[in-house]
Amino acid sequence: MASFFSLLRWELEEYLSFPVLAFLIVSAIAAVLFQTNSGGHITSERSYISLFHTSGTVFLFLTFCAGVFFSRSFAGAVGKGETKLMLSYPVKRWQLFLSKFTALFPIIFVIYGAAYALLLYFNSISVFEPMFFVTLLAFLLQLMLTCGVSVAVAMVTKSEIISILASLLFLLGIDSVGGAGTYLSAQGRLKFLFSYFGDLIHPDVPPFTEFSATAGDAATAVVVPVVIFLVLFVAAFVYFTRFMEVD
Amino acid sequence: MARYSAKNLTKVGVLVLAVGLVFLAGTFYRTSTTWGSGSVSNLFGLAPQTTHLVKASPFGESDAYIWPPSNLRLDVQANGTLDVHIVDQNGITQWNKNHVVDSVWAAYGIQQEIFNLHLNGRGPHTFLVYNPSEDIVHYEISYTAYGLESDLLYVSVVLTLSGLVVTVAGLLLSWKNRKNRNPPINKQP
Numbered sequence: 001m002a003s004f005f006s007l008l009r010w011e012l013e014e015y016l017s018f019p020v021l022a023f024l025i026v027s028a029i030a031a032v033l034f035q036t037n038s039g040g041h042i043t044s045e046r047s048y049i050s051l052f053h054t055s056g057t058v059f060l061f062l063t064f065c066a067g068v069f070f071s072r073s074f075a076g077a078v079g080k081g082e083t084k085l086m087l088s089y090p091v092k093r094w095q096l097f098l099s100k101f102t103a104l105f106p107i108i109f110v111i112y113g114a115a116y117a118l119l120l121y122f123n124s125i126s127v128f129e130p131m132f133f134v135t136l137l138a139f140l141l142q143l144m145l146t147c148g149v150s151v152a153v154a155m156v157t158k159s160e161i162i163s164i165l166a167s168l169l170f171l172l173g174i175d176s177v178g179g180a181g182t183y184l185s186a187q188g189r190l191k192f193l194f195s196y197f198g199d200l201i202h203p204d205v206p207p208f209t210e211f212s213a214t215a216g217d218a219a220t221a222v223v224v225p226v227v228i229f230l231v232l233f234v235a236a237f238v239y240f241t242r243f244m245e246v247d
Numbered sequence: 248m249a250r251y252s253a254k255n256l257t258k259v260g261v262l263v264l265a266v267g268l269v270f271l272a273g274t275f276y277r278t279s280t281t282w283g284s285g286s287v288s289n290l291f292g293l294a295p296q297t298t299h300l301v302k303a304s305p306f307g308e309s310d311a312y313i314w315p316p317s318n319l320r321l322d323v324q325a326n327g328t329l330d331v332h333i334v335d336q337n338g339i340t341q342w343n344k345n346h347v348v349d350s351v352w353a354a355y356g357i358q359q360e361i362f363n364l365h366l367n368g369r370g371p372h373t374f375l376v377y378n379p380s381e382d383i384v385h386y387e388i389s390y391t392a393y394g395l396e397s398d399l400l401y402v403s404v405v406l407t408l409s410g411l412v413v414t415v416a417g418l419l420l421s422w423k424n425r426k427n428r429n430p431p432i433n434k435q436p
Contacts, residue, residue, distance in 0.1 A: 043304050
């Protein structure tokens with residue numbers, strides 16, 4: 001177990017050290033600040049709906065940053081020979097794989113979640129607004145999907161650049177093509193979740209007048225990315241620990 | 248030890264400076280969009296000697312506009328004299344509970360006028376309109392919230408300057424440490 005924590009610390013020092021961490025924090029704040037309000041009214045009763053309308057930039061930046069960070073950590077380490085070097089020490093492959101995930105995933109989520117909380121102040125939304133946590137759930141799902149896709153592509157390609165390009169083109173392509181109408185796109189999932197929980201929590205001020213999601217829609221919006229993440233992540237884990245030749 | 252603390256100080260300084268600069272850029276970027284513009288009017292007119300708390304939408308009992316601490320342009324058009332107040336969340340609560348006017352801005356006895364004012368606080372605001380005359384008054388108030396958000400500007404300037412000071416202090420410390428480690432060699436004549 002001690003070697004796992006040593007790997008975790010090494011991972012944090014190597015991939016989340018000073019300039020990279022600063023970039024992550026700055027990108028998260030920029031994603032929240034650089035929003036266009038398009039002159040719309042934000043009123044006290046409907047201010048929670050701004051959480052939905054301002055999530056697009058955050059999803060874009062989050063997908064981009066997470067895709068780059070996971071690809072850099074998994075494929076970059078193989079490409080630069082770091083993985084080979086690490087495995088020459090008495091560490092297990094599963095420890096190396098999980099230390100990368102454990103180091104990056106929570107930190108990216110916490111930084112983006114904390115930066116998104118700025119919006120609560122900007123739009124005078126309560127800290128205890130349940131729809132804020134629904135939006136955070138949508139960010140978590142998008143991060144899981146990005147992590148699963150990036151890690152799987154990284155294991156197959158073993159090239160940092162190709163992994164970044166392939167995973168980002170895939171994820172941003174789905175978002176672009178699917179729009180807000182599919183469970184696979186970030187905005188689509190949030191729309192289903194926001195509509196269902198919004199109708200439930202704010203029945204007097206529904207988030208969408210022309211659209212209403214059911215409990216099944218909301219459940220599917222959660223289950224689809226979780227299943228994709230689990231399948232890809234477990235496949236990448238099994239491949240890395242059992243079959244992958246590190247040369 | 249001192250070398251590491253100077254290095255860490257520089258890193259913290261650069262981080263704070265970067266956050267300050269992104270806040271500054273975001274503050275200026277956000278001026279490119281207005282925070283809401285529109286108009287409110289009273290279709291049936293405001294009865295004599297009565298006060299009306301304007302609702303921002305049909306939702307809720309006291310729905311108000313969320314405005315940042317920025318500039319507000321008001322264009323008041325009425326067929327009689329009016330007292331126009333802008334109330335914040337505290338003012339809305341005061342009016343709803345005790346019918347006490349606690350406004351952050353007010354103009355008295357106006358009929359057709361344009362005002363440019365600056366709001367000091369962020370949050371819910373709305374109009375409280377009083378008809379002091381003996382006749383029914385029809386009115387329309389057009390508003391546009393625009394300009395730099397002063398709280399964001401203040402935070403970004405403070406962060407940028409603090410980051411700059413800490414970075415320079417860190418660089419000076421590391422320069423001093425380097426100088427102490429490598430003292431100048433006294434050349435023999």
